[in-house]
Amino acid sequence: MAIPDSLPEYTGTRTFFTRCLGRHFPTVDLKGELVELEVGEVVEESSYMHSIWIEREYVRRV
Structure with a gap:
């Protein structure tokens, strides 16, 4: 549903979450x-x- 603002980009974490x-x-x-x-x-x-x-606030149950 959304990506936490606090995720670091330098480790590729933000990119992975974006995918x-x-x-x-x-x-x-x-x-x-x-x-x-x-x-x-x-x-x-x-x-x-x-x-x-x-x-949990960043995911939605479907």
């Missing part, structure tokens, strides 16, 4: 206000090969 924006991913874990999403398909790998943690 995930607007797509659907499985939720695999919840910890407090964070959601873990399996996003491997963004880099043409199995979804479980890469995951991101993001605040």
